[in-house]
Amino acid sequence: MLILSFESSCDETAVAVVEDGRRVLADEIFSQVALHEIYGGVVPEIAARSHLEVISLLADRALKTAGVARKDIDAVACTYAPGLIGAVLVGVNFAKSAALALGVPLIPVHHIRGHIAANYLAYPELEPPFVCLAISGGNTMLVDVRGYTDMSILGQTRDDAAGECFDKSARVLGLGYPGGKPIDDLSKKGDDRAYDLPRPTVNGGSPYDMSFSGLKTAVVNLAHHAEQTGETLDKPGLAASLCRAVSEMLVGRTMDAAERLGYENIAVAGGVAANSRIRADFEAACQKAGKTLFVPPLRLCGDNAAMIGAQGYYEYLAGHTAGSDLNAYATMEL
Amino acid sequence: MTYITHSESETEALGAEFAKDLPAGTVAALYGELGCGKTAFVRGMARGMGLDCLVNSPTFTIVNEYLGERPLFHFDMYRLGGADELYDIGWEDYLGRGGVCAVEWSENVPGAFDGDEIEVRFTKLSDTDREIRIERGDASC
Ligand SMILES: Nc1ncnc2c1ncn2[C@@H]1O[C@H](COP(=O)(O)OP(=O)(O)OP(=O)(O)O)[C@@H](O)[C@H]1O
Ligand SMILES: [Mg+2]
Numbered sequence: 001m002l003i004l005s006f007e008s009s010c011d012e013t014a015v016a017v018v019e020d021g022r023r024v025l026a027d028e029i030f031s032q033v034a035l036h037e038i039y040g041g042v043v044p045e046i047a048a049r050s051h052l053e054v055i056s057l058l059a060d061r062a063l064k065t066a067g068v069a070r071k072d073i074d075a076v077a078c079t080y081a082p083g084l085i086g087a088v089l090v091g092v093n094f095a096k097s098a099a100l101a102l103g104v105p106l107i108p109v110h111h112i113r114g115h116i117a118a119n120y121l122a123y124p125e126l127e128p129p130f131v132c133l134a135i136s137g138g139n140t141m142l143v144d145v146r147g148y149t150d151m152s153i154l155g156q157t158r159d160d161a162a163g164e165c166f167d168k169s170a171r172v173l174g175l176g177y178p179g180g181k182p183i184d185d186l187s188k189k190g191d192d193r194a195y196d197l198p199r200p201t202v203n204g205g206s207p208y209d210m211s212f213s214g215l216k217t218a219v220v221n222l223a224h225h226a227e228q229t230g231e232t233l234d235k236p237g238l239a240a241s242l243c244r245a246v247s248e249m250l251v252g253r254t255m256d257a258a259e260r261l262g263y264e265n266i267a268v269a270g271g272v273a274a275n276s277r278i279r280a281d282f283e284a285a286c287q288k289a290g291k292t293l294f295v296p297p298l299r300l301c302g303d304n305a306a307m308i309g310a311q312g313y314y315e316y317l318a319g320h321t322a323g324s325d326l327n328a329y330a331t332m333e334l
Numbered sequence: 335m336t337y338i339t340h341s342e343s344e345t346e347a348l349g350a351e352f353a354k355d356l357p358a359g360t361v362a363a364l365y366g367e368l369g370c371g372k373t374a375f376v377r378g379m380a381r382g383m384g385l386d387c388l389v390n391s392p393t394f395t396i397v398n399e400y401l402g403e404r405p406l407f408h409f410d411m412y413r414l415g416g417a418d419e420l421y422d423i424g425w426e427d428y429l430g431r432g433g434v435c436a437v438e439w440s441e442n443v444p445g446a447f448d449g450d451e452i453e454v455r456f457t458k459l460s461d462t463d464r465e466i467r468i469e470r471g472d473a474s475c
Contacts, residue, residue: 010394084396086424138394159373160391168368168393213391217369221461330399 001074001316004062004098005309006055008091009083009111010138013051015058016305017066017073021117021313022124025066027299027306028058051090059098062305073102077312080108080322081332088328096324105321107312111303112334115269116145117311118304122296126265130294131258133250135278136270136302137163137178140250142208142257143334145267148314153334154257155208162246163272165212169219169242173235184275187239192277194237195222197245208253215245243277251281258291267294271302336467338459345371345464349378352454352468356383358404358432363440363447366456371464372438375454376408379436392438396423405433412438417445 002025007014013030030051063070078095079088092108099106116132131154132143140163141156160168163180170179175186200214219242226233258266266286272278273295286293300307315321339345352375356362362379364372377389385400392398392410400406407428414423420443428435437446440453457465 010396082395084423086422086427136394156388157390158388161394164391164393172368213369213373217461220367220369224458330395330397331401 001313002068002072003075003077003107003309003312003316004059004073005076005109005305005312006059006078006091006095007111007114007303007305007308008051008055009079009088010303012303013054013058013090014303014305015055015062016309017062017068018121018306018309018313021310022120024121024306024309025068026062026064027304028062028065029304030054030058051087055090055094059094070102073104075099075105075107075312075316075321076102077107077109077308077315079111079114079308080326081110081329083111083328083330085328085330088330092326092328096326100324105316106323106326107315107320108322108326109308109311109315110332110334111308112139112141112143113149113151113315114307114311115139115301116143116151116267117314118269118296118300118307119267119294120310121306122300123294126267126294129261129263130265130267131254131261131263132267132269133254134269135162135250135272137161137167137272139270140210140212140272141334142254144257144261148311149318149320151334155206155210155253157210157212158202158205159211159213160216162210162212162250163270165216165246166242166272166275168216169239172220172223173233173238180272180275183239183242184277186236187243187277188236190234190236190238190240192237192240192244194234195241197241199245199249208257210249210253212246212249215242240277243275247275247278247281250278251285254282255285255289255291259289263291265292265294269296269301271298273301274298335469336465339371339464339466340462342371342374345374345466346378346381348466349375350382351378353379353382353406353434356434358434359429361429361435361447361451362437362454363451364436364438364454364456365440367458370456370458371466372456375456375466376406376436376438379434380406380408383434397428405431407431407433407435408438409435410438411440411442411446414439414442417443420446
């Protein structure tokens, strides 16, 4: 089954063609570089979130890259929640018209379910049940994936996302944006015990809930005090201590959840999965506990449409299709 | 009015008190540096408005919607480059939806406000103390 899929929930616009939920035939993502190619070197002024201008060009390109004709497409899938409403609507409306024009089913997909499904593209052998930690600039949640379309949130951040904590700390340390990569690079030169950073816990809610704003604020305060007292900040040490603190908060909870649920498999999704400390700690913990770790390659960790095509396939099998009255939603439960 | 809070929960409580009777259509423009407690204040606002939901940082999502009888739209302009991006995020549409809008990082979008907004300015006094100044357009608070 060939699915043409769309993702436009925040900053990226993306279109993909995916076969049977597992094989990516085309995976087009809008970026300044892509824009440059599309317009043959003449880049018009286009706002970062103007998905409308690029979506149909990307769709044509995806079909061409995949080497399939419009009539070969069996269904259309799109992210319908959660996200910036105007952005999500662009994808939803385009997908609706495409499904109507092609005379094929329309499949709505939850954005976070898509991130989890990125693992199916990277690992053909992976099947539920497993625990998935979804970590990105906007999300930090631990999910019990009982089945392809049967899942629930075990815990999540009560304030900032893990990626946001990295980005904002990087800004305070003068490392630029996005900050994940520079913090990661710098941390390799530092001592992870240089600074004693907090590991905030959350009162009430789930034992798997997390909090990162306290870490962000601790970094802000350290930088501020150093400035006032004229001390030099050990930036590599602070970066290393921060990576260690974030990693410990994430890995511990994830391992506990897998243990309690009796699952063999642990998956990580989202852009923060690229952090080398988090990766290394997960590898060590999984080896120790005799569990198998799945972390998709970076390209599949960020927002993309292939993951929507993957999850869309399983939503279709579960009978989750929509009519042309499909709406977009800023928030939506998993 | 100027308040001093000594903990995150005091800031939340102040937000709750502040939002309790806010009329629909109110815009609260929040100003202040990283980690000064804006999100904590809005968490309190939601509670004061009787909205029982998770309030986390909208830095990446740009706007969180907390729906109820009187909804709260929680904006964060941290990643916006200027007021011309307001159109992309549907700012005008939200203003017309009859809720309360709370806007973190209002510094980034000076063109968003028409003078009727309530300004909430945060200053860090120490690691645990925050000065929070609330100024209504008609100075009646
Ligand atoms: N009196 C206080 N009021 C509020 N927060 C406090 C106070 N004292 C310490 N804190 C700490 O400051 C931090 C405030 O974080 P919060 O995310 O609410 O700030 P913010 O202004 O929204 O930051 P950002 O600019 O990243 O959006 C929390 O970690 C909180 O525990
Ligand atoms: Mg905030």
